Amino acid sequence: MGSTSRQLHVFFLPFMAPGHMIPMLDIAKLFTTRGVKATIITTPLNVPIVAKTIERTKTCGNSVVKIDIQTIEFPAVEACLPEGCETTDSKTTHDEKMATFASSHKMLRQPLEQLLQNHDHPHCIVADMVFPWTIDAAAKFGIPVLVFNVTSVFSASAVVSIGQYKPQMEVSSDSEPFVIPNFPGEIMLTRMKLPNFTGNKYVKAFFSDLMKEVVESEVRSYGVILNSFYELEPAYANHYTRVCARKAWYIGPVSLCNKDAKDKGQRGKESSIDKHECMNWLNTKHINSVVYICFGSLSNFRDSQLMEIAMGLEASGQQFIWVVRKDKNEKEDEDWLPMGFEKRMEGKGLIIRGWAPQALILDHEAVGGFVTHCGWNSRLEGVSAGLPMVTWPLFAEQFFNEKLVIEVLKIGVPVGAQQCVEFSGNDNPIKKEAIEKAVRHIMEGEEAKEMRSRAKELGEMARRAIEEGGSSYSQLNALIEELKALHS
Template identity: 50%
Template structure:
């Protein structure tokens, strides 16, 4: 008699930030629908986000439950105030670095979970470099989950290898990124390292570089990476990554597609700040492809002046819109959006605009036939979610991380959107862009000949993406 085969078991350890947790939850759903037992590790205050996202799809995975294991967050040891266990709660570079350092203290907790379950594989976020050490200790492969594109990975690699930014004489002078398949131009002001070299930021830069380099070294020691991508969207860069850079990688298609039902789309991430029926009722009242969706993700902080200028640009564009404004803390003080909107803005925009204060059900909104365009900070989750549904309708306003790379992918490689005009890298704050820039970009992607050309290109990308899914 043959022995019964044991089902594969994967332990998944997402970084504690919405931008990392949301796609990781989708990865867990992807695994379990492919008959792989999955356990997610998180901390007590982050667990409700994960559990809430899983509840809407629990019945779809009968026989293959997703377990959630809580480990204590080392707040005291890491110098983090009690009650803060997520990156989106922080409002300074110093606190962000302290938070990243605190997560290094989770190694022992991870080892305890590995000892308890003895899984076949550990999938851990790139910002957990110690995960490679733990995986080696338990003699299992460690896969890095990367929430970005192959394009961004390739550009980042080339930039570190050749340092072309050193060949220009000023921060605003353009240079060509060498070696990659497309001619991509950047400036020093759009690079994270050069932007952080400003006055008074050397200490923060040094600490950040230590953390980043540690993560990159651990990635090199890992078995490979999992990418939330599909080959047909950026084939030249998948090939470059695997053949030229010589890295092991698996693209597992856009994992957000596992959220097919309305309930799953609505409950993805944090609790929504708007009622599902209220949101859909407003969208149902609009004509197909007539609404622009404006959202800058879960981390970006928008100043009072910028809120006002975005509002003025939206009004001047004369387009229907949904505008998501998260709870903002600027310089330690919460910004009340109502205090900084133009006089009687909401009264004038009552029929044309819907403002959502807090968390929005993004997938549910983007999936509605009324949505035509997406003004985004170029976070990869937003870029990918929007791209799956409304290719050809992006207005890009990159903020932080590798967002300028994502902007180049959308505007110069896929040619499915237009840049609003951000020129300087900033970790969490949007750049002061005038209302005219907002208005012009929205109109370029919503009306006129250019909008039609972008839409045509978007249809082609949509065709390619459907073939690849």
């Protein structure tokens, strides 16, 4: 009887930002390794990125892996955005424009419903957390929805507790600390470190509403998928399921589904540097001698901050790979670099302007530390690589992730960021002295060795979690069997 049943088919609907699309594509790959048919739903201009990323999934082991792509139109102009603005890379770094782009996702609902109307219905939809409307759209066709929460279990749980108890309303100033109530550990935050902290009322209202909608959608959905693994944050995983009452599956680190160098190098956009050139450069360095600095795809530091980073790196005496946004290109007058910086750093430092093959770099034995904005994908990739970190949170849930790294896992040091900043940058840069001190802290001395040892242990746990019999491997199997049972 089972042989005549239709193959389990799942739609995957990622938000159009690299930090959301890349892990969603990895999750789709993982589903296909369990015999599930996967279809990625995206907009036309994102198809090349998706197609390139899944190209090598056509064969996996002895079985043929099939990932389809279906497109739905994104009405950018109707949403008061530039024509062709279909990703967060499309010059959306201004806060209001970013909020407009993110809020306009609701305009995808009608095209998605039309797609569902005209095609065989999938058995399930895995929808990004910023698409809470997917639940009602899918309900019209009797399709269950799994929410993909793109952050840590720690952060997801913290958002629930703060939303429920509102401790930020009990303090008298933005800088006065409060304890997150009914939450494992005595975790202290300030209003300045919350995702919706901004002086822009429109942006503040957008993020406040979005956080509320995300929490509500998690409750109304069939369940939540998280890119984490139980052993990394067990107290918070237990809290999320028992206290927050979420039905959840921890199936990460999903980036580890990419086994070889070509798989790792093909994640996301085309690298701005030849991968072989980058690897050859690292091959000339000693083990744990290079620090990698990258702040994700959305950060946009002003020239004054980039200058401080450059001076701090030079003063630290460490070898480095530093990734900066592509609009900081070599043809401009590079006022953001000290005079003669690149000449002095020749052979010691490598600047990548644009997109870097991050997973490849982090996994290289020469890399011994990671300066990160605490975006969850990067942070989890750093854990998987067994690296101590300098934490430099900027916005969204990144200050929550910093708390996990520093206070719970104890594998990093803070650079000293005190408040969420705008996507367009901050007028009060972190100074070179703080950057130098933090970089030295994770690269030199006994404490650095201890942090690296703890990070290596977590990296080994991460790899065991996704192997056959591991916690994430088993949870994904259990989820797929449950979905099959719904339709048997």
